[in-house]
Amino acid sequence: MRSSQVWVLAAILALIGLLTMLYKHLVLEFPLSPNTTYNSWYVEARVDLSSTEKWRKGDKPLLFSMQLPHASDRFVLVDENIVARNFGYEIEKQQGDNRVAMFSKRRIDNQETIFYRAIVYELDSPTAVEIMAPDLPDSPYSKASRPPVEEGQKEQPIYVAVDALIEEAREKSASPKTFVREIYKLARNAEDDRIQLIRDTVDTRMHATDIAVLLIEAAEIPTRIAHGLQLTRDQRKGQFVDWLEVFINGKWQAIDPEKYTFGLQDKYIVWWYGNKPLHVLEAGKAKVESYVSVRQNTNDALTRAIWKSGQGGNAFLTLSFYNLPLDTQILFKVLLMIPVGGLMIAFLRQVVGVKTFGTFMPVLVALAFRETGLIAGLLLFMLVVGLGLVIRNYFDQLKLLLVPRLTAVLTVVVIVLGLLAMLTHQVGLVVGLSISLFPIVILTMTIERMTLMWEEYGSREALKVGFSSLFAAVLAFFAMNNETLGHLVFAFPELLLVVLALAMLLGRYNHYKLTEYVRFRQLQRSLRELEAREALKRPTPPAAE
Amino acid sequence: MLLRDMREGLSRYKIMGINARNRDFIAPNNRRRNYPLVDDKLLTKKLALDAGIQVPELYGVIEFINQAGQVAEIAAPHKNFVVKPCRGSGGEGIMVIQNVIGTSFQKANGELVSAGDMQYHMTNVLGGMYSMSGRADRAIIEYAVQFDPVFNEITYQGVPDIRIIVYKGVPIMAMLRLPTRRSDGKANLHKGGIGVGVRMQDGVTMYGVQGSSFVNEHPETLKPLAGRTIPQWPFLLEMASKFYDITKLGYVGVDIVLDKHKGPMVLEANARPGIAIQIANRRGLLSRTEKVDAKGDISSWTMADRLDFAMSAYRDEPGADLFAAKV
Numbered sequence: 001m002r003s004s005q006v007w008v009l010a011a012i013l014a015l016i017g018l019l020t021m022l023y024k025h026l027v028l029e030f031p032l033s034p035n036t037t038y039n040s041w042y043v044e045a046r047v048d049l050s051s052t053e054k055w056r057k058g059d060k061p062l063l064f065s066m067q068l069p070h071a072s073d074r075f076v077l078v079d080e081n082i083v084a085r086n087f088g089y090e091i092e093k094q095q096g097d098n099r100v101a102m103f104s105k106r107r108i109d110n111q112e113t114i115f116y117r118a119i120v121y122e123l124d125s126p127t128a129v130e131i132m133a134p135d136l137p138d139s140p141y142s143k144a145s146r147p148p149v150e151e152g153q154k155e156q157p158i159y160v161a162v163d164a165l166i167e168e169a170r171e172k173s174a175s176p177k178t179f180v181r182e183i184y185k186l187a188r189n190a191e192d193d194r195i196q197l198i199r200d201t202v203d204t205r206m207h208a209t210d211i212a213v214l215l216i217e218a219a220e221i222p223t224r225i226a227h228g229l230q231l232t233r234d235q236r237k238g239q240f241v242d243w244l245e246v247f248i249n250g251k252w253q254a255i256d257p258e259k260y261t262f263g264l265q266d267k268y269i270v271w272w273y274g275n276k277p278l279h280v281l282e283a284g285k286a287k288v289e290s291y292v293s294v295r296q297n298t299n300d301a302l303t304r305a306i307w308k309s310g311q312g313g314n315a316f317l318t319l320s321f322y323n324l325p326l327d328t329q330i331l332f333k334v335l336l337m338i339p340v341g342g343l344m345i346a347f348l349r350q351v352v353g354v355k356t357f358g359t360f361m362p363v364l365v366a367l368a369f370r371e372t373g374l375i376a377g378l379l380l381f382m383l384v385v386g387l388g389l390v391i392r393n394y395f396d397q398l399k400l401l402l403v404p405r406l407t408a409v410l411t412v413v414v415i416v417l418g419l420l421a422m423l424t425h426q427v428g429l430v431v432g433l434s435i436s437l438f439p440i441v442i443l444t445m446t447i448e449r450m451t452l453m454w455e456e457y458g459s460r461e462a463l464k465v466g467f468s469s470l471f472a473a474v475l476a477f478f479a480m481n482n483e484t485l486g487h488l489v490f491a492f493p494e495l496l497l498v499v500l501a502l503a504m505l506l507g508r509y510n511h512y513k514l515t516e517y518v519r520f521r522q523l524q525r526s527l528r529e530l531e532a533r534e535a536l537k538r539p540t541p542p543a544a545e
Numbered sequence: 546m547l548l549r550d551m552r553e554g555l556s557r558y559k560i561m562g563i564n565a566r567n568r569d570f571i572a573p574n575n576r577r578r579n580y581p582l583v584d585d586k587l588l589t590k591k592l593a594l595d596a597g598i599q600v601p602e603l604y605g606v607i608e609f610i611n612q613a614g615q616v617a618e619i620a621a622p623h624k625n626f627v628v629k630p631c632r633g634s635g636g637e638g639i640m641v642i643q644n645v646i647g648t649s650f651q652k653a654n655g656e657l658v659s660a661g662d663m664q665y666h667m668t669n670v671l672g673g674m675y676s677m678s679g680r681a682d683r684a685i686i687e688y689a690v691q692f693d694p695v696f697n698e699i700t701y702q703g704v705p706d707i708r709i710i711v712y713k714g715v716p717i718m719a720m721l722r723l724p725t726r727r728s729d730g731k732a733n734l735h736k737g738g739i740g741v742g743v744r745m746q747d748g749v750t751m752y753g754v755q756g757s758s759f760v761n762e763h764p765e766t767l768k769p770l771a772g773r774t775i776p777q778w779p780f781l782l783e784m785a786s787k788f789y790d791i792t793k794l795g796y797v798g799v800d801i802v803l804d805k806h807k808g809p810m811v812l813e814a815n816a817r818p819g820i821a822i823q824i825a826n827r828r829g830l831l832s833r834t835e836k837v838d839a840k841g842d843i844s845s846w847t848m849a850d851r852l853d854f855a856m857s858a859y860r861d862e863p864g865a866d867l868f869a870a871k872v
Binding site for chain 1: 547550551553554555556558560562563564565567568569610637661662664665668669672673674735736757758759823824827828829863864
């Protein structure tokens with residue numbers, strides 16, 4: 001009775017899930033597999049505004065500007081859209097080809113959020129884009145625009161420094177390119193008295209790049225600072241990359257600050273040029289914060305269809321994760337995989353018979369592995385748990401009470417993670433940040449459980465369960481990190497109903513675990529022998545009369 | 546080879562797996578609200594006493610951290626005693642004290658436990674380190690069983706006990722559990738104790754198992770395990786069967802010890818008894834439960850009916866004739 005109920009319910013759930021998926025695939029043309037060539041990206045800038053003080057009559061209306069990304073010969077902006085409820089806005093062209101969105105609002109009371117979204121296509125081969133020759137820079141430090149030196153007076157020290165630096169670079173160089181390179185090298189030498197003088201006179205916060213710009217412009221070569229994003233992986237809070245471009249030989253060329261080489265910049269999508277920040281509060285009072293995020297666009301055709309259909313389209317299109325803000329989308333991409341990992345663990349425990357410390361510990365560890373990478377994650381896990389075991393053992397000798405001892409171990413785990421982050425940073429590895437995502441409490445409980453098991457059942461059993469937990473975590477990692485699976489669950493969240501159905505069926509599984517076949521193997525053999533012996537004992541049946 | 550065994554399957558021999566135990570036996574027969582009756586050892590003790598079943602005498606309970614140092618005080622009139630967590634499982638956190646020397650305690654294996662170590666052990670017990678689900682617990686101090694010398698030849702430091710599985714009131718399988726050096730005086734199988742199958746009709750010991758391998762002799766004393774008769778067998782079966790009446794748990798394991806002076810007493814009961822008992826008995830549990838189920842509704846059975854069934858139904862199983870009781 002109970003059994004048939006489960007089967008019927010599971011069948012209904014699975015059917016709903018699969019039929020919805022089929023409909024979305026056949027009618028709405030949701031693709032079943034992710035794009036393998038990632039040449040399309042979502043980029044999103046999100047601006048949070050909050051009032052800093054209560055609005056009073058007579059306060060100025062709020063006006064602020066935000067830079068928008070540039071199309072280039074390499075990147076095409078396919079679909080842009082701004083979500084700014086209650087704001088008026090217009091897009092202006094500003095100096096340096098920048099596109100700036102100006103947002104205005106009479107008053108701001110609480111929290112407001114503005115989104116800018118775009119799909120960016122990366123072209124396989126750059127298209128020719130007409131390049132306008134820029135105006136010559138108008139530098140206050142160039143010879144032409146300086147105030148003339150009065151008779152008997154010395155030239156101001158800053159001009160002397162600028163001239164000396166330009167002169168030195170000219171002497172060492174043979175072409176505009178090499179000249180810029182030498183300037184750049186000089187600007188990076190913070191020890192140089194002349195560089196220090198410039199910094200002290202103009203702005204103490206100047207970076208080497210700013211000084212290089214000042215010098216190059218003083219030599220009347222057009223130059224600009226660009227800010228862009230690298231489109232190589234998903235980023236929830238993206239970091240802008242800054243670089244310097246110089247106009248030489250009729251082309252804007254980017255300088256590689258490491259190798260001092262020049263080239264056409266094609267790694268980054270340019271967001272804006274110049275030394276303004278991303279957003280500027282032009283008038284009014286508010287706290288403005290902005291984030292940019294990037295996500296691989298795995299469904300070019302699909303997302304465009306969804307965005308174009310807008311409101312009032314098909315319910316399946318409206319009720320889709322693709323309509324959520326990008327950073328939420330990235331979050332859900334991870335969240336949706338957790339049930340898949342859970343199902344994996346349920347299978348491993350019920351059907352295979354793998355023992356683990358804590359039921360879902362392997363899922364959480366697998367989540368952490370997604371951030372650190374598998375090998376680094378495994379090493380980290382073993383290192384932290386190993387150290388934790390040693391320290392837990394020492395705390396035991398101090399005879400601490402249970403809960404404070406757990407807290408102490410927890411603290412040690414955090415310290416160990418912190419030290420590891422610092423050390424790896426020193427060595428130049430980038431695991432630093434991802435370490436922080438390690439499930440600290442889970443690690444602590446693992447250490448505690450493992451110590452108990454070590455004491456009660458010996459090292460062999462403890463290590464065995466420890467490694468089988470890791471094994472389960474690695475399997476869960478592969479399941480949860482599978483691209484096709486990730487795409488399927490994200491594009492077809494109704495598949496979670498199928499996961500639910502499978503979990504229910506596993507819950508009714510009453511057959512042997514695989515490990516039990518090994519455990520009872522000897523018993524099985526001896527029962528077979530006993531049976532054979534019994535058969536021999538029995539008198540042969542009398543022949544039919 | 547393993548594949549061939551797997552194809553033949555374990556169900557052919559009616560072996561019970563963990564999943565089947567949980568889903569088909571524990572879930573339908575053991576009501577969750579009756580679990581505390583066996584999970585809480587103080588409650589079990591009280592119920593057993595009310596039903597006239599003998600249990601080890603309770604010396605005292607330690608409930609609060611500030612009492613952690615009172616072990617010696619409570620145990621003062623008694624040279625030997627046992628300290629155990631009230632809600633512990635699998636024999637964890639149990640300490641058998643043989644002697645009090647000055648302020649120290651001597652364990653069954655001769656090891657000394659200082660007063661400080663004992664106090665620390667108490668705080669761990671009270672903190673819930675050994676309790677199921679990890680919640681705060683109490684510590685019980687009780688009479689240490691002076692075990693009957695009948696199993697002296699096959700016991701190493703500790704108390705042997707007899708686990709009887711009771712299904713719907715009928716004892717269906719039993720096992721003698723023997724401590725070894727590896728199990729630190731404890732009789733639990735997963736700690737390295739030996740399990741010896743027991744013939745249901747007369748309480749004669751049969752095959753032995755340690756860990757997952759078959760053994761015929763006790764590894765320390767080197768004496769054969771088979772052919773020994775458990776004294777007062779029918780009375781033991783009756784004690785176990787009564788546990789069904791007082792706990793209403795339809796699938797329960799009852800652990801009984803034999804005391805030199807006071808006779809059989811129940812140590813504890815378990816609502817989730819392990820399945821290794823099948824290896825010690827060379828018999829699948831499902832073959833035993835099937836015979837009970839074949840009788841239909843047995844709720845009206847008297848104690849005599851149940852014992853009668855338990856001691857006769859499994860008489861003709863293959864291999865049961867291989868063992869003879871030693872005289």
